[in-house]
Amino acid sequence: MRDKADYEHNMSKKNQLKLMAALRDMMREDKLAELKRDLEGLAATHAAAVERKDALIQRLLDNLAFAYDQHSAAGVRHMYIYICIYILEQHV
Secondary structure (H helix, E strand, O other), rough: OOOHHHHHHHHHHHHHHHHHHHHHHHHHHHHHHHHHHHHHHHHHHHHHHHHHHHHHHHHHHHHHHHHHHHHHHHHHHHHHOOOHHHHHHHHH
């Protein structure tokens, strides 16, 4: 009788260990799936942030090019006016 109880106790312990291992495997798989979903969300958020920043940089570059063109045009116009005044002063 004692042998049977010991055998039953040992088998119960082995089965419990197997069940716990199976449960841990299932929990790992669930956690892995959860982390993958989180990672996909973070990747999408990151991609959107990068696109926004790229668009901002492009707008700033466009603004800089426009400002440079305006500056150049103003410089040319000022130089033209200066030359006209110089010529007028030479004829007076």
